[in-house]
Amino acid sequence: MTDKLNDADRDMMIAPLIENGWRMSSDRDAIEKTFTFDNFVEAFGFMSKAAIWAEKMGHHPEWSNVYKTVEVTLTTHDVDGLSELDAKLAAKMDDLA
Amino acid sequence: MTDKLNDADRDMMIAPLIENGWRMSSDRDAIEKTFTFDNFVEAFGFMSKAAIWAEKMGHHPEWSNVYKTVEVTLTTHDVDGLSELDAKLAAKMDDLA
Numbered sequence: 685m686t687d688k689l690n691d692a693d694r695d696m697m698i699a700p701l702i703e704n705g706w707r708m709s710s711d712r713d714a715i716e717k718t719f720t721f722d723n724f725v726e727a728f729g730f731m732s733k734a735a736i737w738a739e740k741m742g743h744h745p746e747w748s749n750v751y752k753t754v755e756v757t758l759t760t761h762d763v764d765g766l767s768e769l770d771a772k773l774a775a776k777m778d779d780l781a
Numbered sequence: 782m783t784d785k786l787n788d789a790d791r792d793m794m795i796a797p798l799i800e801n802g803w804r805m806s807s808d809r810d811a812i813e814k815t816f817t818f819d820n821f822v823e824a825f826g827f828m829s830k831a832a833i834w835a836e837k838m839g840h841h842p843e844w845s846n847v848y849k850t851v852e853v854t855l856t857t858h859d860v861d862g863l864s865e866l867d868a869k870l871a872a873k874m875d876d877l878a
Contacts, residue, residue, distance in 0.1 A: 724832075724836055732825075739825075744848050746847045747845065748843070748844065748845035748846075750841075751841050
C-alpha cells in the first residue's frame, strides 16, 4: 500500500488522474491539482469532506485555499514519492469536487 | 472599515498581533502566522471554526495546511494592504486556536 509506485502502477493509477486535471509536480515526485468552486463556502465545503476522508485513510494532503480556489499536492513522505495512497486520495477528491 | 490602516491604526491594531506571534509578510503589506496543533484533526478543526467566522465577517484568509500545521496570511485585496478586517480576523483566529 505504501510502496513507491513503479512504472506499471503509474500507467494504471496516475495516468488517469493526469487526464482528469492532475499534473506532476515540477520539483518532486508528487501530483497537484487546482480545484475552483463558485465561492468560499463551496471551496471550504469540499475541503471539509476531503479532510474527513483523508483522516479516515490516514493520508493527508498538502493544500492551500484562497477564497474559491483550493490547490492540492499529494505525495507520500514515507516513500519519498507517490504511493497508492496518493492515487486513492486523488480519486476521492475528484469524486467529492 | 476597509480603509488601509494608517500608522496610528497599526500601532493600535497590528502591534499587539506581532507580539502574539504574527509577523509582517516580507513581500507585501500583509500579516502571517504559523499555527501548530497536536494533529490533523485539531488543525482542520481550527480551520473549520475560522472558516465559518471568515465567512460571517465577509473576509477570508489565504491559508495552507500540511498535517498539523496551518499557515495563515491576511491582507485586504480591496485596499492592497492591511485593513481593520485583517486585525479582527487575526484576533479571532488567535481566540480560536
